[in-house]
Amino acid sequence: MLTIIRFISSLAVLLWSSLSFAQTLSLTFDDGLNPDTQAQAEVWNQQIIASLKDAGITAMVFPSLARIGGDRGMNLIMDWAQAGHAVGNHTATHRSLAAKDMTLADFILDVKKADAALHHFPTWVPMLRFPYLKEGDTLEKRDGFRSWMKANRYRPAPVSIDASDWYYNQVYSTLLRAGSQEKAARVKAAYIEHLLDRASYYDGLAKRVLGRSPSHVILLHTSEINAATLSEIIAAFRKRGWAFVPPMAAFDDPVYASPPDTLPAGESVIWANAKVHGVAGLRYPAEDSVYEEPKLRSAGLLP
Numbered sequence: 001m002l003t004i005i006r007f008i009s010s011l012a013v014l015l016w017s018s019l020s021f022a023q024t025l026s027l028t029f030d031d032g033l034n035p036d037t038q039a040q041a042e043v044w045n046q047q048i049i050a051s052l053k054d055a056g057i058t059a060m061v062f063p064s065l066a067r068i069g070g071d072r073g074m075n076l077i078m079d080w081a082q083a084g085h086a087v088g089n090h091t092a093t094h095r096s097l098a099a100k101d102m103t104l105a106d107f108i109l110d111v112k113k114a115d116a117a118l119h120h121f122p123t124w125v126p127m128l129r130f131p132y133l134k135e136g137d138t139l140e141k142r143d144g145f146r147s148w149m150k151a152n153r154y155r156p157a158p159v160s161i162d163a164s165d166w167y168y169n170q171v172y173s174t175l176l177r178a179g180s181q182e183k184a185a186r187v188k189a190a191y192i193e194h195l196l197d198r199a200s201y202y203d204g205l206a207k208r209v210l211g212r213s214p215s216h217v218i219l220l221h222t223s224e225i226n227a228a229t230l231s232e233i234i235a236a237f238r239k240r241g242w243a244f245v246p247p248m249a250a251f252d253d254p255v256y257a258s259p260p261d262t263l264p265a266g267e268s269v270i271w272a273n274a275k276v277h278g279v280a281g282l283r284y285p286a287e288d289s290v291y292e293e294p295k296l297r298s299a300g301l302l303p
């Protein structure tokens with residue numbers, strides 16, 4: 001009997017390891033686009049949704065009311081929902097919980113205001129993506145908001161892989177507006193390499209800290225560079241052996257359920273776990289334009 005049980009359990013381990021052989025990634029997009037201030041908002045939104053459809057990928061979008069403007073921006077979020085992508089909360093005003101002048105009470109109001117405007121979407125999920133991935137600069141704010149989420153059946157929506165897509169977008173857009181198509185194309189290529197590099201960095205850090213490769217969640221934005229590059233990004237990841245899973249499946253990974261004990265709280269959940277484990281050499285902030293600017297400058301790619 002014992003031999004049979006041992007046999008079955010080793011089969012299960014074998015099956016699990018073969019299933020979890022590929023690193024998995026899910027795509028989340030923050031902010032949303034505002035057609036009132038961004039002339040090409042509709043085009044970019046459609047390009048991103050079409051790239052996801054072509055690749056057979058289900059993603060998740062986290063709109064902030066301040067970033068989508070009014071009804072027209074809201075309609076673009078409806079396009080995501082109708083295409084089957086989950087919709088979460090990214091606050092009304094996009095202010096950081098770590099800002100000195102942001103109180104816990106004001107932050108809760110900010111989350112509730114966005115909730116009231118977004119919860120009618122058919123694919124709505126009560127999950128919060130913290131602006132700037134900042135989860136509080138004091139114990140009172142951090143734990144106060146964690147208690148609020150528990151009491152209100154809200155879940156945090158952390159990422160495991162953070163990157164500076166917003167900065168590459170800024171450079172890319174400026175180059176395009178200046179008519180520097182050739183440089184913009186090279187920024188696109190550098191951007192894809194940056195994402196692959198960050199994914200492999202956070203996966204390596206996860207293996208060190210958790211002893212395994214978790215179901216990864218990457219932070220991207222609804223931006224011009226992602227509209228232009230998403231199909232290539234997906235192809236590049238697949239070529240390196242990554243498989244895509246829907247964010248709602250990835251968030252079931254236990255790494256997202258237990259918030260690490262760090263202060264200021266936030267960043268990638270892998271970074272925060274590494275901080276708790278005392279891993280040496282972690283930079284803070286974990287990702288920022290200050291790390292990317294010198295690379296683009298030395299490649300002669302800054303506008």
Ligand SMILES: [Zn+2]
Nearest residue numbers: 030031131132
């Ligand atoms: Zn944001």
